Every structure is written in structure tokens, then in C-alpha cells.
Amino acid sequence: LLSVAEFLKVKRSTDDDPDDNAADAAANLEQLALSRDEERVASKVRFDLDLPSAAEDDVVLGDGIPLPEWDYRKGLLREDHVRLQELAASPRDPRAAPVPLPQHLRRTARHLHRQFAALQPGRRWLKGQVDGSELDLDAVVRAATDRAIGHHPSDQLYLSLEKRERDLACLALADLSLSTDAWISSEARVIDVIRDSLLLFGEALSATGDRFALCGFSSVKRSNVRFHRLKDFSQRFDDAARGRIMAIKPGYYTRLGAAIRHATSVLEKQTAARRILLILSDGKPNDLDLYDGRYGIEDTRVAVIEARSRGIVPFCVTIDREGASYLPHLFGPGGYAVIREPDELPARLPMFYAQLTR
Incomplete structure (x- = not known):
């Protein structure tokens, strides 16, 4: 009875009296319980545990980029509604230092290198x-x-x-949201599969000589869309680029429409006959605010339509087994592929690129 009564709003004569032994009593408890009351407070303190401190975060590039967003409820494009921040891997992270290709990928990388070398201009x-x-x-x-x-x-x-020339440019855009921290087996998480996919994709395209860039994204509401530059078109795919890929971490949410719009603007600057936006995803667009549900779906769909109107070819590869229920609405019947076994993504991603560039 006493343990239950502690959670009830019972008037006690000592409620308003300070307890000199409260700290000692709390230290001896195995668990601390909190309950709501109806009393008003003079001020509140808010902690956002999602965001890392400035000392632990990636390096910020620039002042941020305003982007529009489609509001399907009002039927209008809300200008400068989203702010995107470009980021680079922190040099303090040891994984951001130059590193060679991991040992478990080298055999597959050699196989892909031989296959994709045949696509070189002849x-x-x-x-x-x-x-x-x-x-x-x-x-x-x-x-x-x-x-x-x-x-x-x-x-x-x-x-x-x-x-013979291959006049191509491709940007691979990876979802780095917190959902990629989920385990797909006893040995690997989704983020591990995405890292391996980007590493093998870079090895394969290096053999063709095609221009390509590697990026990742996540978000914390519309004011903080995070866009990671892992390898730019002007950079070589070397140990430094591999280090930046190894340094990516899962976190936050998936504001996909803003990421697609910015990736489209990056691709537009490439003077290539064909420009491909290859998206790696593990679930639906979502964020903490109204972006969850239909709002995020409709904004992403409009962003895809905008990309196609500007000469970009978007294609989504997902490991979400329910992807077939919403991806046709976003990318059309031939604009996506669902991989049932996530551990197959690293080897299959370059193959999707080969099919798109035939």
C-alpha cells in the first residue's frame, strides 16, 4: 500500500517542508519515479538529447542553405521553409583519417573492379x-x-x-537517420551495410572513370537538415574518402524532400549528358514535426518530380520490405528497387548503376 501511495496525489503535512536527507535517500534507491502535478512553474529547461555538442559534431560547411517544401494541405510550395546545413567528417574522429578498404570487402571489390572496367571508354x-x-x-x-x-x-x-565517351555523372545519397542503427543480424546494423555499399560503389565507379559523388543526410526538424559531403565530384576516391565514409554515424530523422532538392542542385552543376541520383533508404520520410505521414510522402514526391524536370534521373534502392506500398507513388513503377535481404545491398548497388547507365 505504501509503494502505491507514493504515486498518488495525497496531501501530506510534510509535502512543502524541505527534506535534509533527500539526497541520501535518493542515492539509496534503485529507481527514481517521476509523476505529473498540476502546479505551475516559473520557468522550464529543455534538453535536446538528439543533437551532439559542437565539440563532437561534424564540421559545418557554410552558413546553411534555405530550401522550399511542398505543403499538400495548402497546395503550395513554401519558399525558404527548410534550412539545410552541409557537413564534413570531423578530423578529430579517427575513422575520418585516411584508411584503406576494409579487409572483408577487398575480394568483392576486386570482382566489381574487373566487371566495371569493361565499361570504360574504348x-x-x-x-x-x-x-x-x-x-x-x-x-x-x-x-x-x-x-x-x-x-x-x-x-x-x-x-x-x-x-567512345561515357558522359555520365552520378550522386549517391544515403539515408543516415537513426533507423539505420537497427540490427539486421547478430553481426551488422543497417548503417554498417550502408557504409559497405558506399565503399564498394566507389570502388566500382572508380574503374569506369565516371564522375560521381557520395553524400549522406539526416534531419532534426525543418531548421536543421544535415547533408554530409563524403566525396565530391572533384575529389578522388582514395583513402581519405574511405575514412569519411567510415566516420558516418546514425542519428536523427529523414527529411528526404530537402535532401533530394539539394542533391539535385549539386548534380545540375555537372555538364553531363546523363545525371543520375541514386538514393539509398531504409524507410519512409519522417521527422519530428509535421513531416511524418502523408506530408513527408507528398513533399518527397514533388521533389522527385522537380528533379526529373531538371534533367535528373532519380532511382531509389531500399531495404524496407514495405517499400512497395509507397515507393511507386514517390518514384513511379520503374524508379525504385526493394532488396529483401539487406546484406545483399553492397554487392547489388553497383549492379543497379550498371543497368541505369546502359
């Missing part, structure tokens, strides 16, 4: 050209024969060496 000889670096012997023989029998010979007597 050269071929064009026959029957008016001008070229060498004579086309077959054309010369035909011209001599035509001349001998009185016909007018062709002047297309040369071989020309043509260099």
Missing part, C-alpha cells in the same frame, strides 16, 4: 572515311578496281580512330 576504327590517320586497304582496293573498269572511284579511303 576506341574503335571507323572505315571508309574521307580523312583519317591510316588508309583503309579494303576501300583502296575497291577504288583501284573501280578506276580500272572505268567507274568513278570513291574518295572515302581512310580509317579514323574514334574515342
